[in-house]
Amino acid sequence: GAVVSQHPSWVICKSGTSVKIECRSLDFQATTMFWYRQFPKQSLMLMATSNEGSKATYEQGVEKDKFLINHASLTLSTLTVTSAHPEDSSFYICSARNTMNTEAFFGQGTRLTVV
Amino acid sequence: GESVGLHLPTLSVQEGDNSIINCAYSNSASDYFIWYKQESGKGPQFIIDIRSNMDKRQGQRVTVLLNKTVKHLSLQIAATQPGDSAVYFCAALSGNTPLVFGKGTRLSVIA
Numbered sequence: 471g472a473v474v475s476q477h478p479s480w481v482i483c484k485s486g487t488s489v490k491i492e493c494r495s496l497d498f499q500a501t502t503m504f505w506y507r508q509f510p511k512q513s514l515m516l517m518a519t520s521n522e523g524s525k526a527t528y529e530q531g532v533e534k535d536k537f538l539i540n541h542a543s544l545t546l547s548t549l550t551v552t553s554a555h556p557e558d559s560s561f562y563i564c565s566a567r568n569t570m571n572t573e574a575f576f577g578q579g580t581r582l583t584v585v
Numbered sequence: 586g587e588s589v590g591l592h593l594p595t596l597s598v599q600e601g602d603n604s605i606i607n608c609a610y611s612n613s614a615s616d617y618f619i620w621y622k623q624e625s626g627k628g629p630q631f632i633i634d635i636r637s638n639m640d641k642r643q644g645q646r647v648t649v650l651l652n653k654t655v656k657h658l659s660l661q662i663a664a665t666q667p668g669d670s671a672v673y674f675c676a677a678l679s680g681n682t683p684l685v686f687g688k689g690t691r692l693s694v695i696a
Binding site for chain 2: 476504506511512513514516519561563565573574575576577578579581
Protein backbone atom coordinates (compact mmCIF):
# COMPACT_ATOMS: atom_id res chain seq x y z
CA GLY A 471 0.00 0.00 0.00
CA ALA A 472 0.91 3.65 -0.18
CA VAL A 473 3.33 5.06 2.35
CA VAL A 474 2.92 8.15 4.47
CA SER A 475 5.96 9.20 6.44
CA GLN A 476 5.66 11.37 9.52
CA HIS A 477 8.58 13.01 11.24
CA PRO A 478 9.61 13.15 14.00
CA SER A 479 8.13 10.08 15.65
CA TRP A 480 8.55 11.67 19.04
CA VAL A 481 9.61 15.03 20.40
CA ILE A 482 10.02 16.60 23.80
CA CYS A 483 9.98 20.37 24.00
CA LYS A 484 9.90 23.07 26.60
CA SER A 485 6.74 24.97 27.33
CA GLY A 486 6.50 28.07 25.15
CA THR A 487 8.51 26.74 22.25
CA SER A 488 7.21 25.69 18.83
CA VAL A 489 7.37 22.28 17.25
CA LYS A 490 7.01 21.38 13.58
CA ILE A 491 5.74 17.99 12.46
CA GLU A 492 6.10 16.87 8.85
CA CYS A 493 3.87 14.55 6.90
CA ARG A 494 4.98 13.24 3.53
CA SER A 495 3.28 11.01 1.02
CA LEU A 496 6.15 8.98 -0.42
CA ASP A 497 4.72 7.29 -3.47
CA PHE A 498 1.59 9.19 -4.38
CA GLN A 499 0.34 12.71 -4.66
CA ALA A 500 -1.93 13.83 -1.88
CA THR A 501 -4.18 16.73 -2.68
CA THR A 502 -5.65 16.46 0.77
CA MET A 503 -4.04 15.66 4.07
CA PHE A 504 -5.66 15.45 7.47
CA TRP A 505 -4.26 16.07 10.90
CA TYR A 506 -5.59 14.20 13.89
CA ARG A 507 -4.86 14.32 17.58
CA GLN A 508 -5.24 11.39 19.89
CA PHE A 509 -5.19 11.50 23.67
CA PRO A 510 -4.49 8.33 25.64
CA LYS A 511 -7.20 5.70 25.40
CA GLN A 512 -9.27 7.86 23.13
CA SER A 513 -10.16 7.91 19.47
CA LEU A 514 -8.58 10.03 16.77
CA MET A 515 -10.00 13.53 16.70
CA LEU A 516 -9.81 15.43 13.44
CA MET A 517 -8.05 18.76 13.88
CA ALA A 518 -7.91 20.12 10.36
CA THR A 519 -8.04 19.34 6.68
CA SER A 520 -5.07 20.51 4.69
CA ASN A 521 -5.49 21.20 0.99
CA GLU A 522 -2.51 21.73 -1.26
CA GLY A 523 -2.09 25.36 -2.19
CA SER A 524 -4.90 26.70 -0.03
CA LYS A 525 -5.68 27.44 3.59
CA ALA A 526 -6.44 24.61 5.92
CA THR A 527 -9.93 24.02 7.23
CA TYR A 528 -10.01 23.69 10.99
CA GLU A 529 -12.50 21.77 13.07
CA GLN A 530 -14.51 23.59 15.67
CA GLY A 531 -12.53 24.26 18.79
CA VAL A 532 -9.11 23.96 17.15
CA GLU A 533 -7.14 27.19 17.27
CA LYS A 534 -5.77 27.93 13.82
CA ASP A 535 -3.21 30.38 15.19
CA LYS A 536 -1.85 27.77 17.53
CA PHE A 537 -1.80 24.87 15.11
CA LEU A 538 -0.33 26.23 11.91
CA ILE A 539 -0.75 24.01 8.87
CA ASN A 540 1.07 24.40 5.62
CA HIS A 541 0.51 22.21 2.56
CA ALA A 542 2.94 23.66 0.09
CA SER A 543 3.25 20.67 -2.22
CA LEU A 544 1.34 17.54 -3.20
CA THR A 545 3.60 15.43 -1.03
CA LEU A 546 4.20 17.50 2.08
CA SER A 547 2.07 19.00 4.82
CA THR A 548 3.43 20.43 8.06
CA LEU A 549 1.79 21.06 11.40
CA THR A 550 3.45 23.57 13.70
CA VAL A 551 2.37 23.67 17.32
CA THR A 552 3.17 27.20 18.39
CA SER A 553 3.90 28.22 21.97
CA ALA A 554 3.35 24.68 23.12
CA HIS A 555 1.98 24.00 26.59
CA PRO A 556 1.77 20.77 28.57
CA GLU A 557 -1.89 20.36 27.62
CA ASP A 558 -0.77 20.11 23.97
CA SER A 559 1.05 16.90 24.81
CA SER A 560 -0.59 14.28 22.65
CA PHE A 561 -0.16 11.86 19.78
CA TYR A 562 -0.48 13.69 16.46
CA ILE A 563 -1.25 11.66 13.35
CA CYS A 564 -1.43 12.74 9.75
CA SER A 565 -3.33 11.07 6.99
CA ALA A 566 -3.10 11.49 3.25
CA ARG A 567 -5.60 10.64 0.61
CA ASN A 568 -4.58 10.19 -3.00
CA THR A 569 -6.07 12.12 -5.86
CA MET A 570 -8.69 9.40 -6.33
CA ASN A 571 -10.03 10.38 -2.89
CA THR A 572 -10.49 6.84 -1.70
CA GLU A 573 -8.53 5.09 0.98
CA ALA A 574 -6.67 7.23 3.47
CA PHE A 575 -3.17 6.27 4.52
CA PHE A 576 -1.74 7.18 7.90
CA GLY A 577 1.62 8.25 9.13
CA GLN A 578 3.16 6.50 12.10
CA GLY A 579 2.28 9.38 14.40
CA THR A 580 4.27 11.87 16.47
CA ARG A 581 4.30 11.71 20.24
CA LEU A 582 4.63 15.27 21.52
CA THR A 583 5.54 15.85 25.15
CA VAL A 584 5.68 19.41 26.42
CA VAL A 585 7.52 19.88 29.69
CA GLY B 586 -16.70 15.64 13.17
CA GLU B 587 -19.18 13.32 14.73
CA SER B 588 -16.96 11.18 16.86
CA VAL B 589 -16.16 12.01 20.41
CA GLY B 590 -13.46 10.07 22.17
CA LEU B 591 -14.48 8.33 25.36
CA HIS B 592 -12.85 5.56 27.31
CA LEU B 593 -12.43 2.61 25.00
CA PRO B 594 -14.59 -0.47 25.43
CA THR B 595 -12.61 -3.66 25.69
CA LEU B 596 -13.25 -7.05 24.15
CA SER B 597 -11.38 -9.99 25.61
CA VAL B 598 -11.25 -13.22 23.62
CA GLN B 599 -9.46 -16.50 23.98
CA GLU B 600 -6.73 -17.25 21.46
CA GLY B 601 -8.21 -19.24 18.60
CA ASP B 602 -11.74 -17.96 19.10
CA ASN B 603 -13.48 -15.63 16.68
CA SER B 604 -13.79 -11.93 17.52
CA ILE B 605 -16.58 -9.61 16.53
CA ILE B 606 -16.09 -5.88 16.88
CA ASN B 607 -19.04 -3.59 16.29
CA CYS B 608 -19.34 -0.02 15.15
CA ALA B 609 -22.25 2.34 14.60
CA TYR B 610 -22.11 5.35 12.32
CA SER B 611 -24.47 8.28 12.18
CA ASN B 612 -24.17 9.80 8.72
CA SER B 613 -26.52 8.00 6.37
CA ALA B 614 -24.65 9.59 3.44
CA SER B 615 -21.49 7.67 4.28
CA ASP B 616 -20.61 5.48 1.35
CA TYR B 617 -17.19 4.06 2.16
CA PHE B 618 -16.09 2.39 5.36
CA ILE B 619 -12.73 1.29 6.63
CA TRP B 620 -11.53 -0.71 9.58
CA TYR B 621 -8.18 0.23 11.08
CA LYS B 622 -5.97 -1.48 13.62
CA GLN B 623 -3.86 0.63 15.92
CA GLU B 624 -1.11 -0.83 18.02
CA SER B 625 0.27 1.09 20.96
CA GLY B 626 2.32 4.11 19.93
CA LYS B 627 1.68 3.64 16.23
CA GLY B 628 -0.56 5.13 13.59
CA PRO B 629 -3.65 3.30 12.34
CA GLN B 630 -3.13 0.46 9.87
CA PHE B 631 -5.65 -0.35 7.17
CA ILE B 632 -7.32 -3.73 7.60
CA ILE B 633 -10.25 -3.90 5.24
CA ASP B 634 -12.75 -1.63 3.54
CA ILE B 635 -16.23 -1.87 2.14
CA ARG B 636 -18.38 0.32 -0.06
CA SER B 637 -22.02 1.03 0.55
CA ASN B 638 -23.13 -1.06 -2.43
CA MET B 639 -21.92 -4.18 -0.62
CA ASP B 640 -23.01 -5.79 2.62
CA LYS B 641 -20.11 -8.18 3.13
CA ARG B 642 -16.48 -8.32 2.23
CA GLN B 643 -13.89 -10.89 3.18
CA GLY B 644 -10.18 -10.66 3.56
CA GLN B 645 -7.59 -12.88 5.08
CA ARG B 646 -9.08 -13.97 8.42
CA VAL B 647 -11.22 -10.84 8.50
CA THR B 648 -14.75 -10.14 7.34
CA VAL B 649 -16.57 -6.84 7.37
CA LEU B 650 -20.36 -6.71 7.45
CA LEU B 651 -22.32 -3.59 6.64
CA ASN B 652 -25.94 -3.02 7.58
CA LYS B 653 -26.98 0.30 6.09
CA THR B 654 -30.51 0.04 7.43
CA VAL B 655 -29.36 0.37 11.01
CA LYS B 656 -26.06 2.10 10.16
CA HIS B 657 -23.98 -0.65 11.68
CA LEU B 658 -20.64 -2.08 10.74
CA SER B 659 -18.85 -5.09 12.18
CA LEU B 660 -15.42 -6.64 11.89
CA GLN B 661 -15.05 -10.35 12.37
CA ILE B 662 -11.62 -11.82 13.01
CA ALA B 663 -11.34 -15.57 12.65
CA ALA B 664 -9.04 -17.62 14.86
CA THR B 665 -7.88 -14.61 16.85
CA GLN B 666 -4.17 -14.53 17.59
CA PRO B 667 -2.12 -12.64 20.21
CA GLY B 668 -0.84 -10.38 17.42
CA ASP B 669 -4.39 -9.20 16.87
CA SER B 670 -4.37 -7.43 20.23
CA ALA B 671 -4.78 -3.76 19.45
CA VAL B 672 -7.36 -1.01 19.27
CA TYR B 673 -9.70 -1.25 16.30
CA PHE B 674 -11.42 1.75 14.78
CA CYS B 675 -14.04 1.98 12.14
CA ALA B 676 -14.09 5.04 9.93
CA ALA B 677 -16.70 6.36 7.54
CA LEU B 678 -16.37 8.51 4.46
CA SER B 679 -18.87 10.46 2.48
CA GLY B 680 -17.58 11.85 -0.78
CA ASN B 681 -14.62 14.11 -0.11
CA THR B 682 -15.22 14.54 3.59
CA PRO B 683 -12.51 13.58 6.08
CA LEU B 684 -12.53 10.21 7.72
CA VAL B 685 -14.64 10.24 10.84
CA PHE B 686 -13.57 7.66 13.38
CA GLY B 687 -15.64 5.64 15.77
CA LYS B 688 -14.51 5.58 19.37
CA GLY B 689 -12.57 2.37 19.00
CA THR B 690 -12.56 -1.01 20.72
CA ARG B 691 -9.60 -2.53 22.49
CA LEU B 692 -9.19 -6.19 21.61
CA SER B 693 -7.32 -8.21 24.17
CA VAL B 694 -6.37 -11.76 23.24
CA ILE B 695 -5.90 -14.20 26.08
CA ALA B 696 -3.29 -16.85 25.32
